[in-house]
Amino acid sequence: MFALSRLLTVYFKLGFITINMAKYKVIVLGIGNILRSDDRLGARIIADLGEYERRDILTIEAGTAPLHYLNQISQTENLIVVDIMEGNKKPGEIYHFSSQDRPVQQKNKPHLHNLSLNQLISLAQEINNLPQSIYYYGLQGSDWSWGTSLSSPVKKSL
Numbered sequence: 001m002f003a004l005s006r007l008l009t010v011y012f013k014l015g016f017i018t019i020n021m022a023k024y025k026v027i028v029l030g031i032g033n034i035l036r037s038d039d040r041l042g043a044r045i046i047a048d049l050g051e052y053e054r055r056d057i058l059t060i061e062a063g064t065a066p067l068h069y070l071n072q073i074s075q076t077e078n079l080i081v082v083d084i085m086e087g088n089k090k091p092g093e094i095y096h097f098s099s100q101d102r103p104v105q106q107k108n109k110p111h112l113h114n115l116s117l118n119q120l121i122s123l124a125q126e127i128n129n130l131p132q133s134i135y136y137y138g139l140q141g142s143d144w145s146w147g148t149s150l151s152s153p154v155k156k157s158l
Helices: 002-014 037-049 066-073 117-128 152-157
Strands: 024-031 057-063 076-085 094-098 133-140
Touching: 024 037, 024 066, 037 057, 037 076, 037 133, 057 066, 066 076, 066 117, 133 152
Parallel strands: 024 057, 024 076, 076 133
Antiparallel strands: 094 133
């Protein structure tokens, strides 16, 4: 028994055996308010992706409550966040960045009634050291008014 224990210890140290707590290889998380024109982009992308047959990929339409999916987020190696964005680009232009470009930082202790996406990801990482990589994709929005249609520039960029 002792020899087996030593052998397993060596295998772990050399990386031949790894323990991976990840249930999913990838989660695609669409966020946004489906009642606010361009803010519904995340839900639209998730609907367009449909459901994957692969067990290690999960698509989630989180709406305005991504906290409800903390358990799943803390069990994925790679998180892809899809959302409408507001910045200095022209409406419909693509945003793409990763956690390597902009590391997730928790500036304050999370307040669970108003949790930012960064705080949610930071909390997931505290639970299980996952996700390891986070990728953000989005489009520059132009219309955040109440409505159920995407603006023309955002539709054209899909």
